[in-house]
Structures are given as structure tokens and as C-alpha cells.
Amino acid sequence: MTWEQLWEQFYYHLRIKRRAKTTLHFYGTTQRALGRFAAAEGSLPDTPEAVRVLHLRAFMTWLEVQGLAAGGIHAHVRSLKSVFAWARREELLSADPSLRLERPTLPRHRLATMTPESVASLLTAARRTAQPLRDVAVLLTFFDTGLRLEELITLRREDVRPEKGVLRVIGKGDKERSVPIGTKALTAINSYTLRERRARHEGVRELFLGRSGLPMTRSCISILLERLAAQTGHQRAQATPHTFRRGFAVEFLRNGGDVFTLQQILGHSSLEMTRRYVNFLDEDLKVAHLRFSPGDRL
Known part of the structure; x- marks a missing residue:
């Protein structure tokens, strides 16, 4: 299975589940970022089946070097974990490489609230x-x-x-x-x-x-x-x-x-x-x- 086929099947799954357009956009952001990482570093395997947790950690490190904040990296980790867990359940992949992928610690700042x-x-x-x-x-x-x-x-x-x-x-x-x-x-x-x-x-x-x-x-x-x-x-x-x-x-x-x-x-x-x-x-x-x-x- 190619990357394109994996994402295509995953989006089809989301549409069947009637997920909102914003949800599809959320995963699309990770897909595009992963594509830029593959083009820039050349270290991402050509197929999802060959991906290991070290590749995903390298992606997280690359995002940090690009200046992405911890919250943005955390979102990409959540996205990848959802995609790979779904692919494993559907038996599209034999293993889930994101199982041991750690989420970055988020600063516990009080979020802005309207008064x-x-x-x-x-x-x-x-x-x-x-x-x-x-x-x-x-x-x-x-x-x-x-x-x-x-x-x-x-x-x-x-x-x-x-x-x-x-x-x-x-x-x-x-x-x-x-x-x-x-x-x-x-x-x-x-x-x-x-x-x-x-x-x-x-x-x-x-x-x-x-x-x-x-x-x-x-x-x-x-x-x-x-x-x-x-x-x-x-x-x-x-x-x-x-x-x-x-x-x-x-x-x-x-x-x-x-x-x-x-x-x-x-x-x-x-x-x-x-x-x-x-x-x-x-x-x-x-x-x-x-x-x-x-x-x-x-």
C-alpha cells in the first residue's frame, strides 16, 4: 500500500463516519507536513508498511527545527496515532509504528477566555x-x-x-x-x-x-x-x-x-x-x- 492509498482510504473512513470538514482538514495538515518532510529529508520510507517509530520521531524533530510550537507538534502526533491505529485495526498494516511515539509535554498556560x-x-x-x-x-x-x-x-x-x-x-x-x-x-x-x-x-x-x-x-x-x-x-x-x-x-x-x-x-x-x-x-x-x-x- 502506498502513502496515497493509505490517506485515501482513511479519508473515506472519515467521510463514512460523517466527520466534519474541519476534522478532514486537521488530518490533511499532517499529510501535507509529512510530505514536506519526505521531500526535504528523504528519510521517510516509500510505503507506510516500512515506517518505524524512529522515522516518526525524526519527523517530530524536523517539525521542531522548522519552528513549530509544542502544541502543533502534539497535534501532528495525535493525527499520526489515529491514522496508524486505524490502519492496524483494518489490517492494512501489520504493525502500528506510532505506539511508542511520545507526545511532547505541553506548557500548562491558562487559555484565553472571553469575559x-x-x-x-x-x-x-x-x-x-x-x-x-x-x-x-x-x-x-x-x-x-x-x-x-x-x-x-x-x-x-x-x-x-x-x-x-x-x-x-x-x-x-x-x-x-x-x-x-x-x-x-x-x-x-x-x-x-x-x-x-x-x-x-x-x-x-x-x-x-x-x-x-x-x-x-x-x-x-x-x-x-x-x-x-x-x-x-x-x-x-x-x-x-x-x-x-x-x-x-x-x-x-x-x-x-x-x-x-x-x-x-x-x-x-x-x-x-x-x-x-x-x-x-x-x-x-x-x-x-x-x-x-x-x-x-x-
Whole structure:
């Protein structure tokens, strides 16, 4: 089996499992990086069957020399482990060369999280854009629901159900779920729909549209958030769909929500996945210490 055949069969497997386009893009990034490594170093065997863990470690070292951070290398390791483990289960390979491939240790930095104060400043800037009603609705929907980027841009008009106070969302793996949404966000969506949304033709069913009347893309959202961040003095990394998602999770728990409901809203298959999104700020830790301090209870 050639490398091309291996990747082709793996992508076919992912499509059968109805994995999202972003998932296929994730593995495609590793495939392209591995191809560049093979072209630059010439040390990667011509067939996957001949690959050993030493070849994969050499690939990781090459990525580090190229300047890739530990997080990026960690992602490539996860990708390779998934591909080779799948190939071994399918008996396409006689052995899994990635079994002993070590994942790099990741620095335990607190991830950027959107705060209510930051959202307020971004909303102020959004009200001055060329499409203020749309942009305000986008920000409020992100912060009030914790939707993933792909879930937001594929949201359709009929998915908004104000009578129930929920959105019908199609998440990863083509799984459907209902996501609660508050009055302010619903009002913003309604104002945008009535006064500003202009579809190019009747076949455009997506809720959030660009100036052309066609659905917003990932790059449209990225450009919007980048511009709003620059106008409000935020770093680019502080205003991303995932910082909104983390901010939603933190505020949901701060306001009395429970982690099991949060898991359902975020569309996670396990509590461990939900836990990764919850970055409590220092204030929360201090409040918890005041309530449960062992020293104070002596």
C-alpha cells in the first residue's frame, strides 16, 4: 500500500463516519507536513508498511527545527496515532509504528477566555460596522450559546426557535442537539433578520450572510473578529470563536449552571472534554478558597 492509498482510504473512513470538514482538514495538515518532510529529508520510507517509530520521531524533530510550537507538534502526533491505529485495526498494516511515539509535554498556560467586559467593548465596536445588526447578533450568539464556528456559520433561519428559546444545531459527527439561547441574543437575531439580512436568492437558508447575500464563511468570521479586536485593543488570540466558547462555559458555571447540562449544551461526548473548556479566573479561585479554606476552618 502506498502513502496515497493509505490517506485515501482513511479519508473515506472519515467521510463514512460523517466527520466534519474541519476534522478532514486537521488530518490533511499532517499529510501535507509529512510530505514536506519526505521531500526535504528523504528519510521517510516509500510505503507506510516500512515506517518505524524512529522515522516518526525524526519527523517530530524536523517539525521542531522548522519552528513549530509544542502544541502543533502534539497535534501532528495525535493525527499520526489515529491514522496508524486505524490502519492496524483494518489490517492494512501489520504493525502500528506510532505506539511508542511520545507526545511532547505541553506548557500548562491558562487559555484565553472571553469575559463579559470584553464582549461589551466588542459589541460597542460592532455597532459601528457596515453591518452592525448582523455583527452584534453574531457576537451575542457566540457568547450566549458557546457554539463552535462551524455550527454558527451553518445555522439556518429555521433553526432559530424563539417560541422554545433554543437553536437547533448540527454539531460534530452530524449530531443534532438543542442549544438554549437568551432573550437578548434572540432579539438581536430577530432585528438582524427583519432589517438587515438580504439573501442573494431564496435558496440561501443560512442565517448569517455576508455583503454578497451568501453565507458567511470561516474566513469572514475570522476577519470580523480580527477587526473588532484591533479596534478595541484586544490581541487577536483574545477574540476567537473558541475564546467565546470558553467564556460561555465559565460564565454558565459562575451563574449557577451545572457541568452535566454544560456538557449537553456544548455537545461534548464526555465530561473530560467539557473540563478542558473551563478556565476559572483567579477571582473564582479566591472566592472558592474563602468559602472552603482549611486554615480558616481550624
